[in-house]
Amino acid sequence: MLIRRPADIAPSEITARELFEGRREFIRRAGLGLAAGAALWHGLPAPARAADALPRTVPGPFSIGEPLTKLESAISYNNFYEFGVTKSGPERNAHRMQVRPWTLRVEGLVCKPREFGIEELLKLAPMEERIYRLRCVEAWSMVIPWAGYPLAALLKAVEPLGSAKYVEFVTHYDPAIMNTRQVIEWPYHEGLRLDEALHPLTLLTFGMYGELLPNQNGAPVRIVVPWKYGFKSAKSIVTLRLLEEQPATAWIKQAPQEYGFYANVNPEVSHPRWNQATERRIGEQRRRPTLMFNGYAEQVAQLYQGMDLHKHY
Amino acid sequence: MNPPTPSPVQLAAIKTAVFLLCLLPAVLLARGWFANALGANPVEAVQHATGSWALNMLLISLAVTPLRRLTGLHWLIRLRRMLGLFAFAWACAHLLNWIWLDLWFDWRAIGADILDRPYVSVGFAAFVLMLPLAATSTQSAMRRLGGRRWQALHRSAYVVAILGVAHFWWLVKADVLEPLLYALALAALLGARMWQRELERRRQLAAPPPLPGTPPKGRVIRIVPK
Numbered sequence: 077m078l079i080r081r082p083a084d085i086a087p088s089e090i091t092a093r094e095l096f097e098g099r100r101e102f103i104r105r106a107g108l109g110l111a112a113g114a115a116l117w118h119g120l121p122a123p124a125r126a127a128d129a130l131p132r133t134v135p136g137p138f139s140i141g142e143p144l145t146k147l148e149s150a151i152s153y154n155n156f157y158e159f160g161v162t163k164s165g166p167e168r169n170a171h172r173m174q175v176r177p178w179t180l181r182v183e184g185l186v187c188k189p190r191e192f193g194i195e196e197l198l199k200l201a202p203m204e205e206r207i208y209r210l211r212c213v214e215a216w217s218m219v220i221p222w223a224g225y226p227l228a229a230l231l232k233a234v235e236p237l238g239s240a241k242y243v244e245f246v247t248h249y250d251p252a253i254m255n256t257r258q259v260i261e262w263p264y265h266e267g268l269r270l271d272e273a274l275h276p277l278t279l280l281t282f283g284m285y286g287e288l289l290p291n292q293n294g295a296p297v298r299i300v301v302p303w304k305y306g307f308k309s310a311k312s313i314v315t316l317r318l319l320e321e322q323p324a325t326a327w328i329k330q331a332p333q334e335y336g337f338y339a340n341v342n343p344e345v346s347h348p349r350w351n352q353a354t355e356r357r358i359g360e361q362r363r364r365p366t367l368m369f370n371g372y373a374e375q376v377a378q379l380y381q382g383m384d385l386h387k388h389y
Numbered sequence: 390m391n392p393p394t395p396s397p398v399q400l401a402a403i404k405t406a407v408f409l410l411c412l413l414p415a416v417l418l419a420r421g422w423f424a425n426a427l428g429a430n431p432v433e434a435v436q437h438a439t440g441s442w443a444l445n446m447l448l449i450s451l452a453v454t455p456l457r458r459l460t461g462l463h464w465l466i467r468l469r470r471m472l473g474l475f476a477f478a479w480a481c482a483h484l485l486n487w488i489w490l491d492l493w494f495d496w497r498a499i500g501a502d503i504l505d506r507p508y509v510s511v512g513f514a515a516f517v518l519m520l521p522l523a524a525t526s527t528q529s530a531m532r533r534l535g536g537r538r539w540q541a542l543h544r545s546a547y548v549v550a551i552l553g554v555a556h557f558w559w560l561v562k563a564d565v566l567e568p569l570l571y572a573l574a575l576a577a578l579l580g581a582r583m584w585q586r587e588l589e590r591r592r593q594l595a596a597p598p599p600l601p602g603t604p605p606k607g608r609v610i611r612i613v614p615k
């Protein structure tokens with residue numbers, strides 16, 4: 077399979093998404109039609125577009141032209157240890173999580189610390205669809221059409237102070253509905269350098285495949301950082317904190333000799349458990365070579381100029 | 390009262406039943422594979438299932454001797470070779486899946502993994518140690534080696550099990566619960582073996598010395614030095 081860099085793909089070539097959107101529109105209409113039919117049947121007024129639905133999306137930049145992972149795979153093969161350490165556990169258990177109401181606190185070194193309700197967040201910036209590669213540190217990968225907008229839009233709204241150098245994400249943890257065995261430290265913490273967080277590829281994400289995120293994929297709001305291993309893309313986040321010091325992250329605390337803060341996808345730096353030179357694209361027979369920065373080198377390599385990526389893995 | 394011993398016909402029936410039972414997980418796995426029912430990453434599902442069954446069968450085969458001593462059902466020993474060979478067959482499938490469906494005969498990656506990744510090195514060592522056990526599993530090999538040497542060699546099945554558990558322990562990312570359970574089961578088996586050996590030692594110490602000239606009854610395994 078020929079792997080093309082984003083710059084090689086003319087927008088007109090991306091038929092996969094257009095086809096897919098056509099189909100999605102059809103499904104959405106069919107769904108609304110059914111709902112309307114059901115409402116008429118019961119003599120009720122037809123529902124307006126649900127307040128909870130994903131806002132209309134516009135095609136965003138950086139989308140790749142590779143075939144999408146089957147939706148069924150993307151929602152049944154997940155790492156979300158709070159809902160079980162197997163790949164199938166999250167799909168079985170994540171429905172217990174209540175994603176409405178939901179607030180995201182933004183605090184720390186910002187001019188305007190505050191809480192955002194999920195409804196407000198959904199409308200903060202135009203919702204874009206972006207088809208990104210997702211590469212897990214376990215050497216498998218997917219191609220997923222996300223819906224969201226750059227995290228930078230939210231950060232701008234709170235005005236980071238000059239002293240802010242890092243962004244920390246804290247995810248939801250509720251022992252009543254989640255794993256109580258401390259497999260890793262909960263609540264889960266992740267983080268980015270501020271310039272990484274402000275990078276236009278970094279997506280504050282609310283949906284995928286044209287719908288709101290399923291719970292197991294990190295509903296109602298998560299981060300997607302496509303050039304880093306999947307564990308950096310924290311799910312179901314409740315707090316975003318701007319800091320001067322590099323935050324401690326869950327996986328670094330778990331196994332400091334195995335996980336680094338940057339966790340950039342890098343085929344040349346092996347993990348002690350997994351050879352990172354190749355990956356299994358879910359749904360494909362054979363492994364394919366892993367790309368530097370997961371294929372986003374053109375966009376992000378300059379963030380790491382002068383850094384030894386073997387040391388800062 | 391001695392527990393009943395099955396007749397040759399009964400034993401053959403028991404063996405056939407155990408064989409079919411042992412085959413069942415393989416049939417289910419194969420059916421899942423061909424029905425596309427192993428989830429989003431079937432190669433990984435096969436890697437995990439074959440590894441788990443290799444270890445399960447190994448521990449089951451190691452449980453035969455303690456169980457036999459405990460229950461007095463001496464004929465259980467007649468099942469042990471089959472159980473051990475099932476463990477070996479699962480390990481072969483495990484290795485084959487990795488070399489073929491996971492890495493597609495990329496010998497450089499295979500070699501690098503065996504050398505660089507401790508969990509693979511340990512699994513590979515376990516597999517290599519299984520080879521002489523499988524090769525000497527026949528009656529004729531047992532005769533050729535002689536009982537004692539054969540027994541000494543086959544005690545390394547415990548080493549294989551220890552390496553297998555270490556392999557599992559090393560490969561989990563965070564949650565060691567499952568390998569911990571295997572480690573406990575293995576410790577219980579080793580403990581039972583040591584305890585039964587100790588009982589036998591005490592029995593031999595307490596027994597009156599045999600009258601000179603009378604041949605010992607049955608098979609005597611000397612633990613207490615003469």
Ligand code: HEM
Binds near residue numbers: 440444557
């Ligand atoms: C021939 C050398 C071997 C290799 C290359 C090998 C490789 C692997 C690999 C790649 C995995 C999956 C790791 C992951 O998904 O992260 C695995 C899992 C496993 N292997 Fe092996 N292995 C070998 C030998 C063995 C042997 C001899 C045993 C048992 C006696 C064994 C028992 C297991 C177990 C129990 C698992 C975990 C299954 C689970 O996650 O449920 N392996 N092995």
